[in-house]
Amino acid sequence: MRVIGLMSGTSYDAVDAAAADLELVGDSLVLEPLGARSEEYDDEVREALVAALPPGSVPLSEMCRLDTLIGQAFAAAAVRADRELCAGRAELVASHGQTVFHWAESGQVRGTLQLGQPAWIAEATGLPVVADFRPRDIAAGGQGAPLVSLVDLLWLRGRPGTPVALNIGGIANVTAPDGTAFDTGPGCALTDAAARAFSGGRLGYDDGGALAARGAVDQPLLERLLAEPYYRLPAPKTTGKELFHAGYLRAALAGRGTLPPEDVLATLTRLTAVTIADAMRDLRATEVITSGGGTRNPVLLRTLAGLLPGVAVRSSDELGLPSDAKEAYAFAVLGFLTAHGLPGTEPVSTGARHASVLGSLTPGRAGLRLPPPADRAPVRLVVR
Template identity: 30%
Template sequence: MNKEYYIGIMSGTSLDGVDVVYCEITPNSCKLLASLEYPMPLELKSDILMMTEGKNSLEKVGQIEHRLGVLFTQAVGTLLIRENIDASTITAIGSHGQTLWHAPQNGVSMQLGDPNILAAKTGIPVVADFRRKDVALGGQGAPFAPAFHEFIFSNINASVSVVNIGGMANITVLGDKLIGYDTGCGNVLLDMWVNAHYNLAYDKDGIWARSGDVDYVLLDTMMADPFFSQPYPKSTGREKFNQAWLEEMIASRKDTVYFRPLAQNVQRTLLELTALSISNEVLKFNTDVVLLCGGGAKNTFLVERIKTLIPNIEVAIAQNADQIEAMTFAWLAYKRIHNEEVNLKDVTGARENTILGGIYA
């Protein structure tokens, strides 16, 4: 079987770092050989966040595009050196890019990180801009991981759903017809709230959330957001689940008397929101097993809550749970290089399956 070697780069909505993977890919397998998480400089993170809040200049957009291209190149270079990999043995790099604005309903999915820098500095062809062809065909342009979940998990001898808990969360249900969509926010609001109160990047193992009580009035107010009842295909991002959204929810807490909830109770309620919005969707398909992946799968309290909310479904952590998103983009690069269409139309709602991504060489 022809083996080819690819690199995948993922920088997700959490802005916690750049995940890089080195994979061996054949027509029916994708083996993770090495991986690395490269830190996102705090200054760049804060510029990106300001951008997503609409508080930055056009000049900054150009700078962010360039700085991310350099960052991705440094991340790949570090992995190549550390693993002693000869760049000429890599067929291509698949780069997701950093999403700055995702509004497919308006035909927009803007992802930055100049792939030309990566191609010029590494000498390796780069596949990037995966989402916009799907959007041009009327699709959501997201989530894309379901096609890869289908590729790697379809040999499991049970009915399976996969839930990725990143900044946002998404579900995949494997079956004759592939189903996949965003379930809502994953870690993004939990990270934002703990950062505002304790200046931490995230609430490790949900310890702070565990110290609070669920505010059920606030939880109901948040769960009443139309996103949670909207039928799929659907995808979301920081444009929706952000600080302004949370403040609006707290302010419109539907109770007889308004009072501002304690900070730890908000954290606890946000964790419950993530657990409940995921569990509600998992229960709709009632598979034998749900595999969790993404950084949220390391939040022990969140996983505990999901297990409690879906007691009849086996919950397991997927193999390579932290790297699956980056592996998806290594595999999507393989698909592009081989001019193969990706089975995503039922997930994204695009008119047809198509070849995704542009090649920068």
């Protein structure tokens, strides 16, 4: 089956589209990457998202408008991916949508909201669409995240030692071979917020870690940030920009005087590296497979490697999945599993009572014609 996976993460800067041929062969799911494209949100959508995300507050009319605008952006990305990567022969679209709120209280997730109405994607492409992946796991008592954990488990199975998958987006998450998976804390969320605040909105992020590289870590600020209770919660756990946002950063800086922007960025970059490294030590990682936008920050990766002597830190590119598009490929896999009636979660990873078939289906132009249910779930993912 030829599937297009669509993803926009907690950095909310673009829609990533990845196309793959997927086939069940014995106990393996074979994935052949066909390529990936990234479509940046236009200024109208990005500014509306910034206003709507915590700690912002907007009326329901604005949420309705965003649902449409994001759905149209995802539809455009899917159309382009089908034309340029699939020669117009895609059979299914799997859309994560754009997370705008993840409702967590006292370690329990109560709900989640992803915008990007899938009807726009189905109408533009004519293809059936799997969307709304997270709510089913939450209804089963899970965290609804990190959903890529099942894909990571299948993909890394059989590698020597203790390989741990690490995705650094706005929030960083990890998956270990025993199924332990959780959000470690901020990936780029706070550094992006700082870059945006200090530049008056001119910069969306610290490009290449250039600002952090010119600064020095402020130890009192780092200790204040590391006192965040989230870091001491047991796994499985999940977080998002409901916690780590611009207001959180302003509160952390209160009373610290006027720190140079470069020092703040250096400290926040160190915070991300320290919280990830702490998780890796707890998991006894012997190898870290990185992906996500944060991998484009060499300062962050150098800091992380320095905190993990003797642990190989490498990119998912080396294993056949482009680091910038790995999550989009992962959702293509999850969409394929749903279409074949197979569960897309590992309960130990999300804390759910049981594994679940994920998502809701929107029919394509020809109605909803699903393949026969698969006889058994795959035990490994092979990238061809």
